[in-house]
Amino acid sequence: xxxxxxxxxxxxxxxxxxxxxxxxxxxxxxxxxxxxxxxxxxxxxxxxxxxxxxxxxxxxxxxxxxxxxxxxxxxxxxxxxxxxxxxxxxxxxxxxxxxxxxxxxxxxx
Amino acid sequence: xxxxxxxxxxxxxxxxxxxxxxxxxxxxxxxxxxxxxxxxxxxxxxxxxxxxxxxxxxxxxxxxxxxxxxxxxxxxxxxxxxxxxxxxxxxxxxxxxxxxxxxxxxxxxxxxxxxxxx
Numbered sequence: 001x002x003x004x005x006x007x008x009x010x011x012x013x014x015x016x017x018x019x020x021x022x023x024x025x026x027x028x029x030x031x032x033x034x035x036x037x038x039x040x041x042x043x044x045x046x047x048x049x050x051x052x053x054x055x056x057x058x059x060x061x062x063x064x065x066x067x068x069x070x071x072x073x074x075x076x077x078x079x080x081x082x083x084x085x086x087x088x089x090x091x092x093x094x095x096x097x098x099x100x101x102x103x104x105x106x107x108x109x
Numbered sequence: 110x111x112x113x114x115x116x117x118x119x120x121x122x123x124x125x126x127x128x129x130x131x132x133x134x135x136x137x138x139x140x141x142x143x144x145x146x147x148x149x150x151x152x153x154x155x156x157x158x159x160x161x162x163x164x165x166x167x168x169x170x171x172x173x174x175x176x177x178x179x180x181x182x183x184x185x186x187x188x189x190x191x192x193x194x195x196x197x198x199x200x201x202x203x204x205x206x207x208x209x210x211x212x213x214x215x216x217x218x219x220x221x222x223x224x225x226x227x
């Protein structure tokens with residue numbers, strides 16, 4: 001079973017703001033990273049560290065963390081943001097092992 | 110621009126060993142970073158398999174540790190995955206990736222589907 005928990009599905013109206021969350025004990029010690037995956041494509045890193053965006057990722061994507069919960073916020077969601085979103089981090093063992101959340105399917109209405 | 114490309118058999122028989130290679134271009138593996146493998150069964154989520162530091166230190170998913178070996182070949186600028194005693198549950202798209210640490214994957218290969226079937 002995954003040590004990072006995500007809601008299976010979230011929806012947002014076009015142009016509105018949506019928050020996707022990820023819960024896990026390891027998030028008290030490590031930042032989460034967030035990946036966007038569209039059908040038939042490899043995942044793309046959209047947020048890492050405290051709130052860092054790789055080059056080419058729109059600034060409507062942002063990340064935050066509080067306690068055991070990390071959040072990915074999309075401010076002004078666009079149709080092209082419809083995708084699966086996965087969080088990941090290191091696990092709570094302290095051995096630098098990786099773990100992914102189960103993923104959240106985002107629908108833009 | 111870093112690019113990664115997975116290669117290997119698309120079909121493996123049950124109980125045999127799955128072997129994949131990730132060829133890296135645009136960056137020398139020996140210069141640094143972590144390098145990892147992630148898989149995704151059809152219609153399911155991502156699973157971290159393991160990561161290797163450029164110097165050779167390895168980190169494996171505990172649920173797969175007894176069957177997994179990840180290695181680096183700096184002379185060929187590639188790294189490899191071996192997964193032994195495969196079953197149908199190992200059928201998945203396998204991705205290789207470059208990571209900032211053991212779990213932050215910055216650059217991904219396109220993925221390769223491996224089917225375990227007799």
